[in-house]
Amino acid sequence: MPVNVTKRPKRKPGQKAHLTRAKIIAKALPLLDDNPDLGMAGIARGLGVAPAAIYAHFRGRLAEIHTEVIRAILADVARPPKPNETCEAYLRDLFDAVFAAFYKHRKVALLFGRKIAANYYLNPLLVERVLYALSLAGLPENEKVVALNLVMGSLVGMITIECAYPTSLSPAKWSLSQSNTVDALPAGEYPQIKALKIKLGGAVNARSVHKPTPARAQRFADSLIAGLKAQFSIV
Known part of the structure; x- marks a missing residue:
């Protein structure tokens, strides 16, 4: 007598590992914090799949994971x-919130500008609330877009310069490499850099310290707000 065999439905890739997009991103973020150059194979190894x-x-693939990682970092910045x-x-x-969010993930912070440029609405709530804040200043509708660009550009600049740690070198070796670069420049062609060598080196040291300094975020906010007031005559 023939035996009826019930065929199991074919498992899709990822089902056995109980993966979801959210779980992958939650696990990929700390992996990329350790090594921002990690590829898909490295992320898979880190997840054990x-x-x-x-x-x-x-x-x-990797580009989409990077997008979702930046989206996750931005998730709660726009209160x-x-x-x-x-x-x-x-x-x-x-500015304080964005600074704090990316300072926790300094090695992936450089992705912020690239991903925002590719998708301005990576976090649509961020854009919506910036536009609302600009409306509080009385900006007319036709000027909000220009002002929004200035806000977003200032945020990208702040993260790129103040939060990102753009090298695999240790802080001491990074500082030394920057100092050596300045030393190698001809004094006759770069007198300003040569004259400010010590202060410029101090700035590199400050950027390499793994300790949040929100006052640096406020300097960017100060410049942005002064520029908005001057350009759009807002209070």
């Missing part, structure tokens, strides 16, 4: 506005 298990969730809050107060808090 085959690369195909990740491909099943991220058809765009709701407070009652009777000014545009200036909101923007100052925003």
Whole structure:
């Protein structure tokens, strides 16, 4: 008598590992914090799965993972506005929040500018609340877009310069490499750099210290707000 054999449904890649997009990103972020040059195979090894298990969730492969990592870092930076809050107060808090978020992930921070340039609405709530803050300053609709570009550009610049740790060298070796670069420059062609060598070296040291310094974020906020006031005559 024939025996009926129930066929199991074919498992899709990633099912056995119980992976989801959110779980992959949660595990990929600390891996990329340690090594931002990690590829798909390295991320898969870190998760203890085959690369195909990740491909099943991220058809765009590494670029898509990078996008989602930056989106995850930005998830909570744009808080709701407070009652009777000014545009200036909101923007100052925003710069602090973005700075703090990326300072925890300095080795992937350089991806921020690239991903925002590719997708301005990577975090649509961030854009929406910046536009709302600009409306609090009385900006007319046709000027909000220009002002938004200035805000986003200032955030990218702040993260790139103040938060990102753009090298695999130790802080001491990075500082030494920058000093050696300045030493090798001809004094006749680069007198300003030569004259400021010590102060420029101090700035490199400050950037390499793994300790949050929110005052640096406020310097960028100060410059942005002064520029908005001058360009758009807002209060």
